[in-house]
Amino acid sequence: MLDLLLLWLLVGFLAQLIDGALGMAYGVSSTTALVSIGVYPALASASVHTAEIFTTMFSGASHFRLGNVRKDMILHLVVPGIIGGATGAFVAVSLSSKVLQLIVGAVLLFMGLLILFKFAFKRRLHFRKERPSSKMLLPLGYVAAFLDALGGGGWAPSPQQL
Numbered sequence: 001m002l003d004l005l006l007l008w009l010l011v012g013f014l015a016q017l018i019d020g021a022l023g024m025a026y027g028v029s030s031t032t033a034l035v036s037i038g039v040y041p042a043l044a045s046a047s048v049h050t051a052e053i054f055t056t057m058f059s060g061a062s063h064f065r066l067g068n069v070r071k072d073m074i075l076h077l078v079v080p081g082i083i084g085g086a087t088g089a090f091v092a093v094s095l096s097s098k099v100l101q102l103i104v105g106a107v108l109l110f111m112g113l114l115i116l117f118k119f120a121f122k123r124r125l126h127f128r129k130e131r132p133s134s135k136m137l138l139p140l141g142y143v144a145a146f147l148d149a150l151g152g153g154g155w156a157p158s159p160q161q162l
Contacts, residue, residue: 007037012051019055027052027148076137084142088149104151 015030027048034044063069092100132140 008034008039008047011037016055026055070131073134073137076134077141080138080141081145084145085149087142088146091146092150100150107147107151 011030011033015026015033018029019026030051031041031044031048034047035041039047060069095103
């Protein structure tokens with residue numbers, strides 16, 4: 001049991017190193033590693049989301065203290081984010097594994113293609129430099145939290161779960 005706990009801590013530590021270096025992928029890397037060592041995906045997702053509560057809380061507090069937070073955007077992201085996360089979790093437990101796997105796979109495929117497209121045409125595309133409006137943040141907060149909760153924060157139903 002102690003070996004498993006130490007392995008769990010090592011996975012979290014390495015995932016945080018990746019997240020700190022890249023600014024992303026804590027959930028994906030830690031959940032993937034936990035599932036790879038035999039942790040049930042729902043338990044891995046719950047563990048990762050619990051850890052992310054504390055890591056993002058301290059990260060957010062640091063950014064807030066350093067003045068890197070636009071205070072006028074907080075409620076426009078938090079409220080729809082909470083609603084989107086709850087809705088996504090409800091939909092995830094309500095759908096069959098096969099349907100959920102198709103939806104999450106389609107979303108991930110779309111995101112991957114979008115990233116490749118933006119990378120391939122980065123010099124030809126000109127994006128607006130201004131900050132998003134508060135009205136744009138409402139759907140952004142909802143959709144981002146919904147998709148995170150729907151996909152389990154880094155995992156989707158595997159063929160073994162079908």
